[in-house]
Amino acid sequence: MLELIQPSATARGADRLTSLPKLGVGLSYQGTLRGFVLENLDAFDFLEIIPDMFWQDQGPAASPRYEDRANARPYLDQVAEHRPIVAHSIGLSIGSAELFDTGHVAQIAAWQSRHGFPWHSDHLSFNRLDHPTGHTLDVGFTMPVPYDRAVLDMMVERVEHIHSRVPVPFLLENNVYYFKIPEQDMTEAEFLNRLTERTGCGLLLDLHNVHVNATNHGFDPWELLDALDLTRVVEIHLGGGLTVDGVYLDAHSGPCPDEVWRLLEGVLPRAPNLAGVVFEVFGNYYPSLGPERLRQELATARSVLGWS
């Protein structure tokens, strides 16, 4: 079946990606890292925050809907004196059918204006939906969307709305999935390529997600990476996982596996618009990782990245 090719958005989107500052190695913020961040500013070049952790969302009907958490602003202002801050949200649920939260987009725009994020990102997935009971529910993790033409069209419209409201590049992160939706119109790489081509948005390439999917579904990660347009990659995520009942989980539980470092080495020469590499560890695993090992992971990322 022939697909109607939409006018390319590359002209307006790609230029924005090529002119981004090369920030270097970032650390993904968690509450338990609050002290580490201020005491180890030399260990990373920028801080990536999940902005949703710094505000209280009282729901779309509330006014004001969003309230800053206690001490959020002074802390971020303190960090921002030393390091740039980038936003990686979890609240958009861009893949939700018939539920697109423009209020969340407006809140991201307000925070971008306040904190000067050079770019912002979210996940290519859905987690919120209208339940038949009439309530909105949140499944609590990044559920996969079918890589279908109709879903692509829906995503394109939503990304364009985001671009119209937030004046810095928007990136979507490739998903981790433990089950595969059958009979999809496109492969993951085709879907991502068409989405970035049609909207001009960037890609947040989570290499640990690629490794997890390849491990659990038995494919060569380079099959995906070779098929992806890596010129759209602005940011890369690294992290560690663990195996439970024979399944390798994207648990952000510790050091980055060797396989993921090798993927990073292979991707770097092919990702000319890369602006940052971020190491992720969940807050409850930080005590077992410890500050020294965390510094070591960040130092390794800097060494592999090779930016002075």
Next chain:
Amino acid sequence: MSLRGFQQALSELVMSPRFRSRVAEGPGEALAAYDLSDQERRRLESLAHDAGMKTGTLIHRSFRLSMLSNTLPRTCKVLGTQGLKELIDAYWRDHLPRNYVYAQEARRFAAFVLERLRAGEVANDYVEEVLETELALLALGEEPPWQLPRDEPPAGPAGWTSRLHPSCRIVPFRHDPDRVLGTLAQGNVPADLPVGEFYLLLVGRDGTVDLKPVSREQGRLLQAYDGGGGRVEPGPAPPEVGELVRTGYLVRLLRP
């Protein structure tokens, strides 16, 4: 596009192994309530047999449980593994996961537990005081530090209004709070502590919360000044109130 129906059914497959079994055994009946295309129906039938769905359930449940274990760790501990499991199962049966805001989920669960406690359906001597303490900790964690309410002074006749400082909470205990919370801090569950009338004062300051057991007299007094608009006093503060105002635990505001 029936994507909405597909996502509803897919989410149910992840959240409910029972629904997954129903779809695997009889997809026509199990999926009848959802607006689905033929392709989506085939996808869901296939996914009901996908081994990866169990992992989805594990992650969904782990995340939902972590929302409580991170916000109400002492309550989870004091309930014990079996008690917590029974309450969680009942709570999840009746309460869908609304959002990922930890504090909101904690408050919904707390309301559910307190309702069960008051109905006599949960037998645990310590859970109410521990849960109320953690709810106070949550509230103080969200309060701007040492900020007086914006709507003061309230309308009414001229005089003084005294009330608990907005950065303080007072929690009544039936057991010595030092011993209850100390035992939990060591990773143990309190048992067989003497019953009495005790009070714990929580004071939020600069992003941290101090826990201060106070005397019965002070506890009663602070509780009397908690909630609502406080107490109106036309004249000078009684001496015992004056002392608590000097410490900062009570605020005293002049109404014109």
